[in-house]
Amino acid sequence: MATKGSDERVRERVRKSLSSPRSQISLTIGPATAWLLLFVLLPMLFLVAVSFTTTDQYFNIIWEPTLANYEDLLFRNGLAFWEAPFVKSLYLSYAIAGATTVTTLIVSFPVAYLLARRSGPFVKVTLFMLLVPFFSVFIVRMYAWLKIFGNNGAANNVLLNLGIVSAPLGVFDYGLIPTIVALTHAFVPYMLLTLYASLDGVDFSLVEAARDLGAGRITAFKDVVVPLISSGVITGSIFVFVPALGAYLAPQFLARGQFLMIGQMIVERVYTGYSIGYGSTMAMFIAIAVVITIAILYRISGLNEFVQQ
Amino acid sequence: MSEDVMPKDRSASRTTRRTFLKSTGVAGAIGVTGVSGCLQNLGGTGNATINVLGWATFENVWDKIEEKVDADLELSTVTSTEPMFTQWNSGQNTEFDVTMPNNNYMPKFIDADLVAPLQKDVVTNWDNIYDRYKELAETQAGKDGTIYGVPQRFGWDTYAYDSREVPDHEEDLSMMFNEEYSGSIGSFTQHTKAIGHAALALGYQDAFEGRRVTLSDEQLNNVKEKLIDQSDHVAAYYAAPSQIKEMFTGGDIHLGHSYRFVTAQLKMEGNDWIEMAVPKQGALTWFEAAVVSKESDNKEKAWEVVDAIIDPEVVGEWLAESGFASTNSQTAASLEGDKGQYIDVDPSRVESMIPYKEIENEDAWVSAWEEVRT
Incomplete structure (x- = not known):
C-alpha cells in the first residue's frame, strides 16, 4: 500500500510539473529549439565567424578578424562591383534558380489543378506515378540527363536517326538549358505537392459563382483561384528557388564547366585552395540573398499579413 | 529452496x-x-600493423604489398592530396604510418614537420628510380639535403587529340588555342593545370624554375586574357578521368587536355586514334611521393611498405594495366611481352618534364581562373 501511495505521489508530481506552462513549452518546442540551436544557429554563427578569417599556408584558420574576403569578393583587382566573378556568378545563379522556379510552376500547375479537381484512385495512382522517378538517387538522375543531352546524346541521336534533323541540335548541347531542365525535373515534386495541397483546399464553387456572375474563365481564375493559392505558390517557389540557387551537381554534370554557379564556386575555392574563410563568405551571401528574396516574396504576396492573422 | x-x-x-x-x-x-x-602494434596475425592513408586505386594491389612486407596493412583511401595533408596536419599523423601526397604538396608536409627522413637502406628499390625523379625528390620531396619522400607513380599532363579529326601537326601547346577547333576543345578545370599549361604556351618556362611556380602579375594577366579568349572555343572544362574519356570517345571534343594515364587507358581499350602530344614546350609532370610519418612507431616497417610500392614485382602489372608510369626504371623490363609498353618511358622524355610545384601567389591564380570561368 505504501508503494502504491508513493507511486501516486510521483504521478501527481509529474502531472503537476507537466501542467505548468513552462514545462509544456519545454516539451513542445524544446526539442525543435535545441535542434535549431545546435544544427542551424551555431553552424551559422561559425560560418559568420570564419567568413572574417583567412587561412595560413598549412590551411589553419587565422583567428584575426579581417574584411579581406568580403573586399576580394566584391571589389577584386579594381574590377567594378558588377564585374567581380562572384557577383557575376551570383547573378547567374539567381537567373538559373529563377528560371527553374518558373518552369517548375508551369509544369506542376496543370497537373496539380487536374488532381485537385478529381478524386478517388485516379489521384492516388497519378501522384504515385509522378513521384516514382524521385525514389531514385539524385546523382543517378543526373547521369540519365547526361546521356540524354550532349551533341551525341540520346535526344540528338533520336532526331538524327528519324531524319528529323540533319545535324545535332545545339539546344541539346550541354550548358544552360540542360541544367535548367535537370533542376526542374529534380524540384518538380516540391512544387507539385505544395500546389496540390493548396488547390485541394480551394472551394471551386466560388469559380462557378464568379462565372455565373459574368466573369470570364481567365478573370475567374485570376480573381478567385490565384488569391486563394498564392501562399502555396510562394511556398512552393521558395522550396524550389532556395536549393536551386545553391545547386552543385546539376551544373557540374550538365554545364560541362561552361559557367560557374555559386555552389560550384564555393566547392572549387574550398577544394582547391582550402579557402574556408572565402567559402564561408560566399555562403553568407547566399544566406543573406535567400532571406532577402523570401522577405520580398512575402511582402509581395501579402503573406506576412496572412501569417499574422 | x-x-x-x-x-x-x-x-x-x-x-x-x-x-x-x-x-x-x-x-x-x-x-x-x-x-x-x-x-x-600487432594485428591478429602477430604482424606489425601499418596504417596507410593512400589513393583508392591502390586497393587493387594491396594484398600483394601486404604479402611482400609481411605486415598487416590498413588502407584508408582518399581521392585527392588535400585531405592527406589536412588530416595529417590536424593530428592524424599519429594514427597513420604512411601516406602518398602529390609532389606539389611535399614542401607543406616537410615545412609542417610531419614526415620522417628517408631510410635509403630499407628502400632498396631507390637505386632503380629514374635519375630525374631522384633529382625531383631532392628538390621537391627534400629540404636542406635531406630527402623525405620516395617518388612512386608518375604521369604527365598535356593535350591529346583525335588523330581522325586533327591531322599531323607540329605538337605545340598553342594548339589548345587554335580557333579552327572551336567548340571541340576540352580544358582542365583545375587552375593549377589550366593556367600552368597556358603559361608554358606563352613561353613562361622560367616561372617553373625554383621551389615554387612564380608568375609575375603581368604574366598572370596575359595568361588570364589568353584563357578568356580561349573560353569561347572550349566545349567543356573537366577534371575527372572518366569525363575526359567520355568526351573524346563521344566525339564531343577532338582536342583537349588529358592525363597521360587516361590516354594510355583509351589506347588499351582499342581507341587507336587517340594521340598524346609531345609539345615542344614540355609537359607538366606529377609524381606521388610516399612518405612515413615522423610519429610512426614502426618507421622501418613503414619504409618497407614504401619499398614494396615501387617494387616492379609487386606493382608492375597493376601499373601497366592502369596506364600510370612507374618511377622505377626496371618496371617495364620486368613485365612479359608488350605488357610494359605504356610504362616504358623514354628517359630523354622524362628529363624534359616540368614538375608541378607549389604556387607562389596561388590566391591570384585562383582569382584569375574564376574570372576566366565567369
Missing part, C-alpha cells in the same frame, strides 16, 4: 567451479591487459 538447505558438498562443488571460472576470467583479463601494450 534456499542455498542454506542445499547439501554442503554440492554447494562447495558449485562454488569451486564458479571460483575457477571467475579466476580464469580475471587471469585472462589481466593477461590480455598486461600484454596489450606489447600487442598494440
